Amino acid sequence: MPTTNTPSSNVPPAPFTAGDYRARMARAARSAADAGLAGLLVAPGPDLVHLTGHRPVTTERLTLLVLADGRDPVLVVPTLEAPDAGHAPGAPALTLRDWTDGTDPYTVAADLLDRTGRYGVSDNAWAMHLLGLQKQLPDTSYVALTEALPMLRAVKDASELARLEAAGAAADEAYGEILKVRFSGRKESEIAADLAHLLLSFGHSQVDFTVVGSGPNGADPHHEAGERTIGRGDMVVLDFGGLKHGYGSDTTRTVHVGEPTAEEQHVHDVVRAAQQAGFDAVRPGAACQDVDRAARAVVASAGYGEYFIHRTGHGIGVTTHEPPYMIEGEERPLVPGMCFSIEPGIYLPGRFGVRIEDIVTVTETGGRRFNNTPREMAIVE
Missing domain, CATH: 3.40.350.10 (Creatinase/prolidase N-terminal domain)
Known part of the structure; x- marks a missing residue:
């Protein structure tokens, strides 16, 4: 531990x-x-x-x-x-x-x-x-x-933003520590327990989820950490969060046990570019669906559109999932103080999945991330 x-x-x-x-x-x-x-x-x-x-x-x-x-x-x-x-x-x-x-x-x-x-x-x-x-x-x-009133809790004041920022920073610290542990030869449930311990150690009062999807399990976006033993050559999706000071954290990074194949690296690069495109679309007055469209366009242009099977993001606050939602058809405009995830993914059934997620808040000029760990693929042992 x-x-x-x-x-x-x-x-x-x-x-x-x-x-x-x-x-x-x-x-x-x-x-x-x-x-x-x-x-x-x-x-x-x-x-x-x-x-x-x-x-x-x-x-x-x-x-x-x-x-x-x-x-x-x-x-x-x-x-x-x-x-x-x-x-x-x-x-x-x-x-x-x-x-x-x-x-x-x-x-x-x-x-x-x-x-x-x-x-x-x-x-x-x-x-x-x-x-x-x-x-x-x-x-x-x-x-x-x-x-x-879908936007009842959507726009956060300064005190709420400070809590969300602290929760995001704590999740980042947990991610930095989990990269130091051994993955190969251990069960998904053991890595999940490590993540829960780290979230609590860094000030979370509640752990809501610790998704650890290794190998083919990573192609299931909401895979529950199970008893599969992680092996060398596995891609591993890590999605975790909970509440700190009453407000939520939620971040995803995808790591690899040992060196990835060229295809695995390419898919990860596509998702990283899509996540950046979604972030770049954040600005006051843009529609929620614009964030989804920007991220989805990158994935589709790379030929993986059918494998991006969920919305690009969800709001966060006193719960880890709440309005607004970054999804096609949601024309509600972004306004400063809104906070939500940007989390595109590619899921190849029976093989592996990749997701990268940050919590973002809308500012007067664009967006600001509450998760700031590297988005490049991390190599773990």
Whole structure:
């Protein structure tokens, strides 16, 4: 197992204040009104964390943030969880409305809603809770937040950008260390465990994924690290990330055990050029799909278009996958503060795969990477 020194980037940033959360909730409520919604209904999950800092245990008991423009935000919570909710970072900006076991929580929530309103609902709300509200208020209607307000969390402020930058730097440090370990003769799962250890060592509080795809397994973009023994001559896709200071990291590099063949080197060079082309397309006002088109054009012109089988990128923030998405058909413009991955790949079934990924933020003049490790193919033992 690799050893590490504790980097200076482990110094935690200043916490978000109640004022920060109050401002976020107010902006969200205004955005809902501008979209023609009566308000927003936010269940436990990333939207609730972003808006209030509250991370309740997800259970069958109803917890629901109700936001409406011109009204104070209200958090409906089970009585037994009210003390924890009261200590959430955004609690001073909230009114708590609790309900006890044996009573109907949907009655409590219904009293806060327009009886004929159309509401945006966070994507991870439980069906039983939405159906419970519909039973109480049959004339209301609902739309998923991804459809109604897909950019709710997309544009990051300076404090959020600092957290994402720190998470990216920690993932880079993990990559630098993993290059020092032996790959040949070890299982994918062992390398994955090393990566998880390194992410935690460099300040991550949570490891979300450690993809280690060796040889033919690298042709599966979301291959779970398995028991395959890595051998000399294998291409190995390393895709890993998690949360640090509450914000995500996600980076991919593809390494080779020993010297690559001319074909393997060529495919890697194509992917590297595609990744650079995607980055070069980042600028305010460009459409999200322009990033995808730029990267995909390089892969297609090299004759590998059919082997690039996923979108070029996804947003990142309090989760490692969120809007915006860099994909054909997404015409939404890039604006400063948006953060997303650029990760083209080529996947040759039964043989090998190559992917290179950085997290990028949009600036006033172009893009800035949060991952800065070399993109050239690294040779490992």
